[in-house]
Structures are given as structure tokens and as C-alpha cells.
Amino acid sequence: xxxVTQIPAALSVPEGENLVLNCSFTDSAIxxxxxxxxxxxxxxxxxxxIQSSQREQTSGRLNASLDKSSGRSTLYIAAxxxxxxxxxxxxxxxxxxxxxxxxGTKLIIKP
Amino acid sequence: NAGVTxxxxxxxxxxxxxxxxxxxxxxxxxxxxxxRQDPGMGLRLIHYSVGEGTTAKGExxxxxNVSRLKKQNFLLGLESAAPSQTSVYFCAxxxxxxxxxxxxxxxxxxxxx
Numbered sequence: 001x002x003x004v005t006q007i008p009a010a011l012s013v014p015e016g017e018n019l020v021l022n023c024s025f026t027d028s029a030i031x032x033x034x035x036x037x038x039x040x041x042x043x044x045x046x047x048x049x050i051q052s053s054q055r056e057q058t059s060g061r062l063n064a065s066l067d068k069s070s071g072r073s074t075l076y077i078a079a080x081x082x083x084x085x086x087x088x089x090x091x092x093x094x095x096x097x098x099x100x101x102x103x104g105t106k107l108i109i110k111p
Numbered sequence: 112n113a114g115v116t117x118x119x120x121x122x123x124x125x126x127x128x129x130x131x132x133x134x135x136x137x138x139x140x141x142x143x144x145x146x147r148q149d150p151g152m153g154l155r156l157i158h159y160s161v162g163e164g165t166t167a168k169g170e171x172x173x174x175x176n177v178s179r180l181k182k183q184n185f186l187l188g189l190e191s192a193a194p195s196q197t198s199v200y201f202c203a204x205x206x207x208x209x210x211x212x213x214x215x216x217x218x219x220x221x222x223x224x
Contacts, residue, residue, distance in 0.1 A: 004153065043115075043201060043215040053188060089153070098170075101153030101212075 002027045003094050014110050015082060021075040021105050023090030028068045031093040035064050035075050038087045038104070041064035047088075048075070080109045113137055116219050117216035123221045124192040132187040132219050134202030142205045143185040144169075144213065145177060147198040154201065160185055192223045 003026045013019050023033070032051045036044040048064040049056045050073070056065040063076040090102040093101055115136045124130055134143065140160050144165040156169030160179040174187045174196060185204075189196060199220050203213040 009151075036215075041218075043217040044203075046212040046214070049212045091154070099156065101155075101202055103153045 001095050002092075002098060002100050004090055004100045006088075006090055006105050008105060009103065010106040010108070012019070012108040012110060013080060014092075014104040015080060017080050018076065018078050018079055019107075021077070021090075021097040021107070023075070023087050023092075023102055024090045025071045025073075025100070027094055028071055029097060030068060033064075033066055033073050034091045036089040036091065038089060038108040040086075044089065071108075077107075082109045082111050085109045115202055115216035117200075120217065121220050122222070124189075124191060124221065126223060128192050129188070129190050130192065130221075131189075132200055132202075132221075134185045134187070134204075134216060135183055136165060136185075136202075136204040136214070137183060138204060138214065139182070140204035140206055140214075141182075142207060143179065144203045144205075145175070145185065145187045146201045146203065147197050148201060148218075154221065157187065157200075185207050191213055192221075197221060197223045202212045205218050 005024045025106050034049045035047045050057045050066045061078040066073050082087045085108050087104045087106045088103045120207045126189040144159045147155040148154050155171045157175050158177040160166050163182040178186045187211045199218045201218050205213040
């Protein structure tokens with residue numbers, strides 16, 4: 001069964017720290033992997049999309065990496081800010097056209 | 112552009128009642144999706160559509176029906192609501208099923224008592 005796991009479920013760090021969120025998946029045959037941000041009571045915002053042929057993508061203070069062979073992706077956030085507080089979701093498009101979601105990591109940045 | 116919009120934002124139903132959730136997108140996307148999100152779980156796909164007039168079942172389709180009469184609209188219906196359908200429902204759209212990113216609406220919080 002294809003599964004996507006995000007650990008930890010919650011993370012709290014002081015403002016200014018660099019941090020890494022993890023996403024693991026059980027099948028290396030993927031099309032792409034996306035990282036989303038979800039703010040309370042709101043929809044999801046796509047942050048980064050990594051195609052299966054890529055190793056990483058960067059947007060501002062965010063960097064996402066992909067290692068298909070180990071079934072892992074990381075989202076690196078540099079110089080964290082209170083405005084980064086949100087739930088971060090990982091979603092994987094597998095080659096059988098299934099899009100499977102992780103349960104998310106709730107991130108709290110303490111001022 | 113409004114992107115993806117959903118109506119209503121909140122709804123409370125009694126068991127057995129019916130309702131329709133409306134999703135609209137103005138990005139000319141072919142693909143549209145309905146998900147539900149429950150606490151501690153990832154999003155689960157209910158139904159999706161690959162174009163006007165088409166629909167297909169996702170991971171958890173039971174108890175729901177959908178229609179895509181116009182390219183920009185995707186409707187999700189609950190014919191006889193059950194407490195197990197209490198959830199937050201998200202609509203999304205994209206250019207293609209797997210290659211392009213999905214754009215999400217703000218969600219509908221549904222409570223069935």
C-alpha cells in the first residue's frame with residue numbers, strides 16, 4: 001500500500017532557527033512531490049513542486065529536496081519567522097495516478 | 112482572478128438531510144477534485160473530474176455524488192448525510208492529474224448531527 005508519512009506531527013522552534021520537515025513515502029515510482037502550507041481555517045497553498053527527475057527546488061527561504069531511492073523528501077526553512085507558523089503537508093503523485101497525502105506537521109515559530 | 116472558490120463556508124446538517132457543495136474555478140483547468148480532511152489524517156480524494164461531463168471515483172466515494180456540467184464548476188452532493196461525513200471539504204483544480212500543481216479552495220466545514 002502506498003503511504004506518505006510526516007514526522008514529527010508537531011514542531012515548535014524559536015524564531016530565527018533553521019529547520020527541516022520530513023516526508024517519507026513507500027514507493028519510489030513517483031511522478032512528483034508537492035509541499036503545501038495550510039493556515040488554520042483556510043485552504044492549502046502550494047509551496048514547491050519537485051518532479052521525479054529533480055533533486056531539489058528552491059523558493060525564497062524554502063528548499064525542498066527529493067531522494068526517490070530512499071523514499072524521502074525534506075523541506076528546509078531558513079531563518080524561521082512567526083509568520084511561518086502553519087501546518088505543512090506533503091503530497092506524492094505516484095505513477096498509478098494516485099495522489100497520496102501525509103497527515104502534516106504543525107509548525108509553531110516562537111517569537 | 113478569484114482562483115478556486117467554494118460555497119458555502121460552513122454548514123450544519125441533520126442526519127438524513129441532503130446538500131450540495133459548489134466549487135468554481137476561473138483558471139480554465141481541466142482537472143477538478145473533491146477532498147475531505149479529517150483530524151490527524153491526510154487529505155483523502157472523494158471524486159475527481161478530468162474534464163467537462165466526466166467524473167471518477169477517488170479513494171472514499173461512498174455516500175457522495177458529483178457532477179461537472181460546466182468546465183468551471185464541480186458539484187459535490189450528499190444525498191443522505193451521516194455523522195461520519197462531518198469533515199472539512201476542499202475542492203482543488205489543476206491543468207493535469209499528476210504533472211502540475213493543484214490549487215485549492217478555502218474549504219467547507221460540514222457538521223452532521
